[in-house]
Amino acid sequence: MSALSLVKRPRSRRLALLLAVLAFLPLTPAQAAPPELPDQIAAAWRTDHLYVDAAMRQGFPQAELARIRAAASSAGFPVYVALIPRTPYTRQDQLDLPTLLQARVGEPGLYLVWTASDGYWSGTEKLVRPGGLRGRSLIRVQLDDKLDNKIVTDRPAPKIVRTIQQAGTAYDGRPLPEIPVSDLTPELIRGRSTSEKEELSGYVGMGIGGLIGFVFVLTRVLRRRRRPARPAAGPKSPATVDHRLASVRTQADRWIPKAGRALRSFEKRRNLTAEQLDLRDDATARLAAARTLRAGASADDRADDQASGSTGDRKAGTPDILALTGAFVLARQAFQLVSGNDLQPPCFFDPTHPSGTHRAAWSDDIEVPACKTCAQTVERGKTPHGLQVKAKTGLFGSGFVPYWNLDPDESPMVATGFGALSDDLAERVTRVYGGVR
Numbered sequence: 046m047s048a049l050s051l052v053k054r055p056r057s058r059r060l061a062l063l064l065a066v067l068a069f070l071p072l073t074p075a076q077a078a079p080p081e082l083p084d085q086i087a088a089a090w091r092t093d094h095l096y097v098d099a100a101m102r103q104g105f106p107q108a109e110l111a112r113i114r115a116a117a118s119s120a121g122f123p124v125y126v127a128l129i130p131r132t133p134y135t136r137q138d139q140l141d142l143p144t145l146l147q148a149r150v151g152e153p154g155l156y157l158v159w160t161a162s163d164g165y166w167s168g169t170e171k172l173v174r175p176g177g178l179r180g181r182s183l184i185r186v187q188l189d190d191k192l193d194n195k196i197v198t199d200r201p202a203p204k205i206v207r208t209i210q211q212a213g214t215a216y217d218g219r220p221l222p223e224i225p226v227s228d229l230t231p232e233l234i235r236g237r238s239t240s241e242k243e244e245l246s247g248y249v250g251m252g253i254g255g256l257i258g259f260v261f262v263l264t265r266v267l268r269r270r271r272r273p274a275r276p277a278a279g280p281k282s283p284a285t286v287d288h289r290l291a292s293v294r295t296q297a298d299r300w301i302p303k304a305g306r307a308l309r310s311f312e313k314r315r316n317l318t319a320e321q322l323d324l325r326d327d328a329t330a331r332l333a334a335a336r337t338l339r340a341g342a343s344a345d346d347r348a349d350d351q352a353s354g355s356t357g358d359r360k361a362g363t364p365d366i367l368a369l370t371g372a373f374v375l376a377r378q379a380f381q382l383v384s385g386n387d388l389q390p391p392c393f394f395d396p397t398h399p400s401g402t403h404r405a406a407w408s409d410d411i412e413v414p415a416c417k418t419c420a421q422t423v424e425r426g427k428t429p430h431g432l433q434v435k436a437k438t439g440l441f442g443s444g445f446v447p448y449w450n451l452d453p454d455e456s457p458m459v460a461t462g463f464g465a466l467s468d469d470l471a472e473r474v475t476r477v478y479g480g481v482r
């Protein structure tokens with residue numbers, strides 16, 4: 046698989062790289078940052094929008110700081126950056142530092158808090174637009190940025206600079222610049238010809254990186270966790286399964302008409318702009334796919350009823366739970382599009398959760414959209430329970446497994462993570478199951 050060999054990352058090479066650039070990190074980061082850390086940072090930002098924690102300042106590579114400053118000053122909106130060590134304080138579940146800091150500064154802009162731990166930099170960001178301004182959601186821009194996951198994290202500037210650029214695109218639709226090849230993980234470009242390397246950085250801005258990014262994310266995200274783990278302790282009894290099915294069916298049946306009403310009232314507006322017409326068409330396609338999935342699940346229901354009593358296994362309803370969940374996700378997105386909300390990907394782990402407004406670093410180099418709870422679970426080094434489906438007999442034994450263990454070839458919902466990994470679930474559903482009846 047070329048996609049896999051592309052991304053294989055030898056540990057030793059990576060470690061060597063880390064040792065070269067991480068000498069400046071404190072050996073023993075402060076055990077607990079003082080609780081007034083947000084106040085400290087906000088106060089420091091009054092004179093310099095780039096805050097570096099006192100414990101890290103000495104010997105911090107100036108070139109990294111210079112790159113961040115240059116990107117921030119050309120953004121066209123205020124950018125606040127804090128670089129701090131990861132401590133028990135900054136790791137707290139409920140701590141949303143960008144939001145706390147934005148509340149203290151009180152100004153629209155991009156707020157970035159980046160932390161270092163074990164040689165890796167990761168961060169959270171919040172983009173606050175001036176009142177009344179709308180635009181694409183930052184997370185959507187990030188998810189569409191196909192090589193984003195391949196940016197090195199062993200130093201802070203590459204990801205921070207990219208985040209500032211992504212925020213610019215979210216802010217006013219400006220095109221994303223190319224990612225310098227030196228910011229991409231070496232494995233990605235190793236073995237490619239020079240012209241391919243040049244093209245590689247061009248993929249991002251030109252929007253034709255879909256294939257590489259898509260195949261990469263799919264194979265990694267879906268295969269990575271497909272180890273024959275014992276099935277999670279999920280719902281086992283038919284009653285619980287029925288309850289879960291009924292619950293997601295209720296969700297789908299609530300959101301499909303809700304999206305339909307929002308779409309009809311949106312269509313009644315006069316003088317829709319070209320952009321609004323695009324929103325309408327996108328919402329129409331998602332809602333049609335949602336109805337297709339819902340109708341398919343109804344057909345399965347009837348088959349269940351006819352066969353009831355004889356095939357208890359069928360009651361587990363894996364196709365049903367996938368279809369109903371997909372219908373719910375697509376209807377909710379259709380609603381978001383025509384009700385003035387940002388289009389949000391679902392939580393990758395369990396699409397019945399609130400939308401995936403956070404990003405979860407599932408492995409060193411994979412980030413997926415997740416709800417806040419699941420993102421926090423991942424932050425603690427655990428894998429969220431996930432949407433549970435009946436395992437295929439033989440592969441994992443009997444029982445329930447997270448849906449991402451299923452074969453992506455068998456369902457567009459699995460293949461796209463319900464649209465969390467690639468935003469083309471509606472098209473795939475229409476292709477696989479046909480149009481709405």
Ligand SMILES: [Zn+2]
Binds near residue numbers: 392394416429
């Ligand atoms: Zn979740």
